[in-house]
Amino acid sequence: SGQTPILEWLYSQVDLLAEFRFLGRALSIAALWWILLAGIAVDLLWRAVRSRSASLNSGERRRLTQALGVAALAWLLWCVYSLASTEARSALTLNNPDLLLALDLRRFTSPDDAVDGLWLFLLVALVFDSGLIALSLIGRRTRAQRWQALWTRLVRVGLLMLMIGATADVMRANSLLFDFQPAVPGYAPVYINVRQAEPQTPFPSINEPFSSLAFGGYEYRIRSWGWDEGWLPESPAGPFFWANGGLNNRPRWALISNNYGGDSLRLAQAFVEQGYEQRGCFKLADGLGAADPCDVEGTQVNAVLYEYPLALPYAFIASEQQLNTLPNELNASSVIAAHIVAHRLDTITIEAVRPADSQDYYLIVQETHFPGWRASVNGVPLEVVTMPLDYAVEGQRGYVAVRLLPDAQQYTLTFEPPGWPTGVALFMVALLGCAAYLAWKPRQR
Numbered sequence: 001s002g003q004t005p006i007l008e009w010l011y012s013q014v015d016l017l018a019e020f021r022f023l024g025r026a027l028s029i030a031a032l033w034w035i036l037l038a039g040i041a042v043d044l045l046w047r048a049v050r051s052r053s054a055s056l057n058s059g060e061r062r063r064l065t066q067a068l069g070v071a072a073l074a075w076l077l078w079c080v081y082s083l084a085s086t087e088a089r090s091a092l093t094l095n096n097p098d099l100l101l102a103l104d105l106r107r108f109t110s111p112d113d114a115v116d117g118l119w120l121f122l123l124v125a126l127v128f129d130s131g132l133i134a135l136s137l138i139g140r141r142t143r144a145q146r147w148q149a150l151w152t153r154l155v156r157v158g159l160l161m162l163m164i165g166a167t168a169d170v171m172r173a174n175s176l177l178f179d180f181q182p183a184v185p186g187y188a189p190v191y192i193n194v195r196q197a198e199p200q201t202p203f204p205s206i207n208e209p210f211s212s213l214a215f216g217g218y219e220y221r222i223r224s225w226g227w228d229e230g231w232l233p234e235s236p237a238g239p240f241f242w243a244n245g246g247l248n249n250r251p252r253w254a255l256i257s258n259n260y261g262g263d264s265l266r267l268a269q270a271f272v273e274q275g276y277e278q279r280g281c282f283k284l285a286d287g288l289g290a291a292d293p294c295d296v297e298g299t300q301v302n303a304v305l306y307e308y309p310l311a312l313p314y315a316f317i318a319s320e321q322q323l324n325t326l327p328n329e330l331n332a333s334s335v336i337a338a339h340i341v342a343h344r345l346d347t348i349t350i351e352a353v354r355p356a357d358s359q360d361y362y363l364i365v366q367e368t369h370f371p372g373w374r375a376s377v378n379g380v381p382l383e384v385v386t387m388p389l390d391y392a393v394e395g396q397r398g399y400v401a402v403r404l405l406p407d408a409q410q411y412t413l414t415f416e417p418p419g420w421p422t423g424v425a426l427f428m429v430a431l432l433g434c435a436a437y438l439a440w441k442p443r444q445r
Contacts, residue, residue: 071125082108185284191220205251209264225251235386246388252311257303276306320360346415354404
């Protein structure tokens with residue numbers, strides 16, 4: 001959404017959209033309807049632009065299909081040439097050095113080049129075929145239907161160009177999510193080690209170099225600290241402790257790896273200098289250089305795992321006095337860890353015991369607080385407040401917090417998407433509308 005102006009504007013203007021907890025899930029579900037509605041719109045436009053002659057319409061469809069097929073075949077052949085070795089390309093150019101140099105300057109050298117080249121081949125084929133039709137009509141006495149067919153072709157080509165341009169833009173915006181380079185080792189050994197060290201934590205938090213490899217953390221239930229996917233949700237207005245600072249929310253784990261190197265490596269090295277201690281070195285690939293798995297400056301692919309010993313637990317108890325004085329100095333040694341009884345996607349059950357003194361205490365859970373979170377004890381609702389974080393950001397963001405009741409209690413946190421009934425109603429309206437469109441049959445053939 002951060003790279004698509006229309007959706008970016010919608011999320012900034014519509015409060016209900018901005019309250020979605022899982023933006024990626026919302027967009028992935030909504031994308032199905034965007035695609036379906038776009039297809040219906042293009043179909044309507046395509047049907048509206050037609051010649052009066054049914055035979056011309058049929059022939060036009062075949063001709064367009066043939067032109068696009070020839071373009072796709074030419075693109076595939078050019079991909080084969082681009083991927084061929086220097087010796088093979090030289091042989092294909094009949095050992096002509098000038099021709100080889102001219103073609104090499106235009107061959108695909110990256111996936112982005114290949115994608116852009118596909119759209120270029122398709123557009124050139126459409127324009128070239130339309131030009132041939134126009135030339136065949138110049139200077140000839142042809143019926144008006146022939147000229148009408150040409151204008152129909154030009155309008156449809158314009159529509160196809162718009163579709164191709166939109167598709168190319170979507171693919172280019174999403175190309176960063178895919179890694180077309182030769183396979184490199186993942187961080188599986190690191191993730192396994194982290195899970196073994198924190199078996200009771202639902203999602204151990206780790207700071208790692210950004211790369212497509214980081215998506216492997218989902219398989220091991222690892223939370224990649226600092227990722228917002230281009231969007232940060234805000235907490236409800238009026239957080240309880242907002243004027244008194246915030247928690248130091250460093251992740252317990254941090255990773256340094258030379259999988260990608262460069263700025264990614266340097267930023268990770270600077271991050272672990274903030275009180276982290278080395279816990280293990282992992283050799284991710286063999287035969288690429290020195291044998292020392294702790295060496296992240298050489299050519300061998302290694303990873304080094306660090307731990308912040310004073311990292312706050314996933315769920316913990318702190319007094320109101322602590323939270324009102326120096327919350328950014330709270331750490332694992334100054335708070336009380338709470339026991340997680342059960343953890344499901346949108347329902348968390350935590351057992352917490354309030355200390356037997358006269359102070360007020362709060363249960364804090366490292367889940368971002370925003371509209372939709374509810375808390376209860378034995379079915380009795382409790383007020384949910386925001387425990388802010390100490391890093392400087394615009395807006396109001398922080399963790400979920402509830403005031404503890406006397407004695408030992410089981411606290412249940414649940415999340416319900418804001419506007420759920422409205423979303424269901426919109427879904428049903430869209431479903432019925434699409435079904436009516438697909439079932440509708442025109443009277444004429």
